[in-house]
Amino acid sequence: MTRIERIDVQMVDLPPAAVRVDAMQSFVKQETVLVTVHTSDGLSGTGYSYTIGTGGRAVMSLITDHLVPALLGRDARPVEALWRHMLDQTRATTVGAITSLAFAAVDTALWDLRGRRTGESLWRMAGGAHERLPVYDTEGGWLHLPVEELVDGAKRAATAGMCGVKVKVGRPSLAEDAERLAAVREAVGAGFEVMVDANQAFTSAEAIRRARTYEPLGIAWFEEPLPADDLNGHRRLAASTSVPVAVGESLYSVQRFGDYLAAGAVGIVQVDVARIGGITPWLKVAHAAEAFNVAVSPHFLMELHVSLAAAVPNGMYVEHIPQLRAITRSSLVIEDGHVAPPDVPGIGIDWNPDALDDHRVA
Amino acid sequence: MTRIERIDVQMVDLPPAAVRVDAMQSFVKQETVLVTVHTSDGLSGTGYSYTIGTGGRAVMSLITDHLVPALLGRDARPVEALWRHMLDQTRATTVGAITSLAFAAVDTALWDLRGRRTGESLWRMAGGAHERLPVYDTEGGWLHLPVEELVDGAKRAATAGMCGVKVKVGRPSLAEDAERLAAVREAVGAGFEVMVDANQAFTSAEAIRRARTYEPLGIAWFEEPLPADDLNGHRRLAASTSVPVAVGESLYSVQRFGDYLAAGAVGIVQVDVARIGGITPWLKVAHAAEAFNVAVSPHFLMELHVSLAAAVPNGMYVEHIPQLRAITRSSLVIEDGHVAPPDVPGIGIDWNPDALDDHRVA
Numbered sequence: 138m139t140r141i142e143r144i145d146v147q148m149v150d151l152p153p154a155a156v157r158v159d160a161m162q163s164f165v166k167q168e169t170v171l172v173t174v175h176t177s178d179g180l181s182g183t184g185y186s187y188t189i190g191t192g193g194r195a196v197m198s199l200i201t202d203h204l205v206p207a208l209l210g211r212d213a214r215p216v217e218a219l220w221r222h223m224l225d226q227t228r229a230t231t232v233g234a235i236t237s238l239a240f241a242a243v244d245t246a247l248w249d250l251r252g253r254r255t256g257e258s259l260w261r262m263a264g265g266a267h268e269r270l271p272v273y274d275t276e277g278g279w280l281h282l283p284v285e286e287l288v289d290g291a292k293r294a295a296t297a298g299m300c301g302v303k304v305k306v307g308r309p310s311l312a313e314d315a316e317r318l319a320a321v322r323e324a325v326g327a328g329f330e331v332m333v334d335a336n337q338a339f340t341s342a343e344a345i346r347r348a349r350t351y352e353p354l355g356i357a358w359f360e361e362p363l364p365a366d367d368l369n370g371h372r373r374l375a376a377s378t379s380v381p382v383a384v385g386e387s388l389y390s391v392q393r394f395g396d397y398l399a400a401g402a403v404g405i406v407q408v409d410v411a412r413i414g415g416i417t418p419w420l421k422v423a424h425a426a427e428a429f430n431v432a433v434s435p436h437f438l439m440e441l442h443v444s445l446a447a448a449v450p451n452g453m454y455v456e457h458i459p460q461l462r463a464i465t466r467s468s469l470v471i472e473d474g475h476v477a478p479p480d481v482p483g484i485g486i487d488w489n490p491d492a493l494d495d496h497r498v499a
Numbered sequence: 500m501t502r503i504e505r506i507d508v509q510m511v512d513l514p515p516a517a518v519r520v521d522a523m524q525s526f527v528k529q530e531t532v533l534v535t536v537h538t539s540d541g542l543s544g545t546g547y548s549y550t551i552g553t554g555g556r557a558v559m560s561l562i563t564d565h566l567v568p569a570l571l572g573r574d575a576r577p578v579e580a581l582w583r584h585m586l587d588q589t590r591a592t593t594v595g596a597i598t599s600l601a602f603a604a605v606d607t608a609l610w611d612l613r614g615r616r617t618g619e620s621l622w623r624m625a626g627g628a629h630e631r632l633p634v635y636d637t638e639g640g641w642l643h644l645p646v647e648e649l650v651d652g653a654k655r656a657a658t659a660g661m662c663g664v665k666v667k668v669g670r671p672s673l674a675e676d677a678e679r680l681a682a683v684r685e686a687v688g689a690g691f692e693v694m695v696d697a698n699q700a701f702t703s704a705e706a707i708r709r710a711r712t713y714e715p716l717g718i719a720w721f722e723e724p725l726p727a728d729d730l731n732g733h734r735r736l737a738a739s740t741s742v743p744v745a746v747g748e749s750l751y752s753v754q755r756f757g758d759y760l761a762a763g764a765v766g767i768v769q770v771d772v773a774r775i776g777g778i779t780p781w782l783k784v785a786h787a788a789e790a791f792n793v794a795v796s797p798h799f800l801m802e803l804h805v806s807l808a809a810a811v812p813n814g815m816y817v818e819h820i821p822q823l824r825a826i827t828r829s830s831l832v833i834e835d836g837h838v839a840p841p842d843v844p845g846i847g848i849d850w851n852p853d854a855l856d857d858h859r860v861a
Contacts, residue, residue: 161587161590162587162590162591188591188592189591190591191561191564191565191588191589191591191592192560192561192565192589192591192592192598194560194564195557195558195560195561195564195592195597196557197560198554198556198557198559198560199553199554199557199597202553202554202556202557203553203554225523225524226553227553227554228523228524229524229550229551229552229553229554229596229749230550230553230554230557230595230596230597231595231596232594232595232596232727232728232749232751233592233593233594233595233596233597233598233599233751234591234592234593234594234595234597234598235557235561235592235595235596235597235598236554236595236596236597237595364754365594366594366752366754366755367754367757368730368754368758369757369758369761387591387594389594389595390728392726392728392729392730393728395729395731396730396731396758399731
């Protein structure tokens with residue numbers, strides 16, 4: 138038995154380097170909650186989750202008030218049982234974002250610990266399906282940028298060897314969205330993927346109308362076209378267009394993904410390891426998607442998702458948004474438009490203690 | 500313009516008088532978060548929400564960190580716009596229990612304020628469909644009680660003139676559940692409703708099997724038979740049995756209720772005004788249910804739900820669990836098995852400041 142002896146919880150803020158504006162929000166903070174679990178055999182593992190600016194202290198409260206007391210003294214090894222135990226302690230606060238983010242930081246720490254104990258990387262523990270995966274870029278595609286900058290961003294991503302670029306949509310008129318996308322397509326040529334992301338801006342009817350204009354541009358996917366919870370809207374949209382419907386960053390339970398898969402409402406699953414509640418449920422979603430012949434291209438959290446997406450056969454692309462640069466000594470290398478998962482024990486993130494001290498807010 | 504000038508937030512703990520055990524949990528705390536909104540015209544309104552023991556501090560954090568700053572200085576009157584503004588501030592923490600509970604306390608305070616400003620009761624503002632509604636009892640039906648106490652509890656509810664009693668199910672064997680229900684049915688006779696509540700204990704297959712044994716007993720509904728998020732399971736169960744499927748206390752968005760209604764997965768909507776995020780979304784769920792010819796019998800929070808259930812044409816029963824007795828000077832009167840909504844300005848709850856002081860934990 139390797140008993141959980143101490144759990145440290147802290148929060149750092151990692152403001153994005155550039156302003157980010159999409160159809161729903163702009164954000165200037167990234168509260169990053171870190172949990173470190175120490176065990177009786179002298180090991181420790183660290184996990185994390187994030188907010189885009191609201192709820193960090195609520196996540197901290199759930200962890201310190203309820204999860205830490207529920208875990209101290211327990212065997213750290215059976216992560217599925219521990220996840221279930223966390224759920225039992227907090228059931229009436231689930232389903233939901235805040236609770237999932239709290240679970241995720243703890244669950245990821247337990248996986249890190251498992252890898253450090255057994256000497257295996259997360260990528261291998263979780264399946265090890267691919268040695269590397271292609272990367273696409275999001276940093277140059279924000280909604281507030283004028284079309285010239287959008288085109289420049291796409292060209293930069295292409296020059297950097299990435300496989301594609303994501304462009305935010307949701308400008309007031311369909312014509313303006315279409316014009317911006319056409320300019321990007323013309324600049325990058327046919328052999329480069331262009332994804333679009335509406336950040337939940339549309340009604341189903343409007344999304345169906347806009348999707349038709351994306352089809353001739355060979356758009357790779359239409360991300361978060363509708364309020365994430367609108368199952369029937371996604372089903373209707375997916376049935377109406379040849380553009381794959383990408384959804385999942387704002388779904389908070391394995392069962393919810395089951396609904397979308399069963400309804401044919403999702404073409405590309407974008408499950409987010411923090412928002413789904415950790416690695417334990419993330420893998421279930423990926424495996425469920427495989428059962429439906431649906432690919433997984435996870436949302437954000439590149440440093441962790443590279444290991445998870447590469448671990449499963451249906452892993453597709455990794456989204457390039459370096460999030461942890463300021464607080465880690467490790468970094469991912471993009472070669473030939475691809476990124477390889479770290480193959481060191483645990484989740485493969487080398488935290489920088491001094492930098493954590495500098496960024497700590499709680 | 501009646502400007503929001505100050506918002507007070509506090510939390511009291513109201514431990515249940517009796518131990519409560521169901522198929523999923525037992526609980527000994529009721530964290531009750533209260534929000535009072537003060538406006539420039541000298542009025543104030545108070546709303547509240549609750550947890551069953553976990554997450555109270557997280558709810559408080561969301562309110563004080565994000566909702567209060569977003570609301571101060573605004574016109575208190577347009578509650579729909581204010582609800583949407585709260586959502587915009589915290590979108591990436593939604594959907595979910597913690598965020599909904601935070602919204603609910605604020606939204607309910609704004610409705611209380613609206614009623615106090617206009618001189619109308621919540622019941623009238625929300626529609627005023629019924630002058631009174633029948634009441635059923637839950638206090639005598641807990642899962643840990645031996646069958647004799649269960650029977651006594653049901654008899655007490657019948658003697659008190661209530662219309663029915665809710666009995667928890669989910670004992671290990673189907674036979675034991677059936678035996679307990681048969682004893683209750685025999686004790687109360689045919690003219691009294693018996694509801695059963697599994698608190699999400701079963702798989703769909705097991706729920707279908709158990710429901711068949713409830714049918715000959717004339718059970719009024721089968722509440723939370725499955726994990727609340729299992730849409731397809733509820734749909735299959737509802738299609739398989741004549742016992743109405745009651746669900747909703749653990750659903751956290753209007754859209755989610757839309758899914759259940761569209762799928763025929765719910766026979767009785769049990770939307771909870773705290774967990775759905777306040778009166779504003781509660782009414783939308785009730786109205787959507789009406790569009791599907793589905794009744795609403797809300798979960799818990801009797802003191803507030805009596806006004807809401809009586810306000811809408813499809814309001815059905817009120818669940819009798821006095822929750823606020825220790826901290827209020829008002830109380831609901833049951834007459835002839837029915838309860839009438841308060842007809843005073845606002846939500847009709849007369850808080851006791853001294854008692855609030857005594858129970859305050861934050």
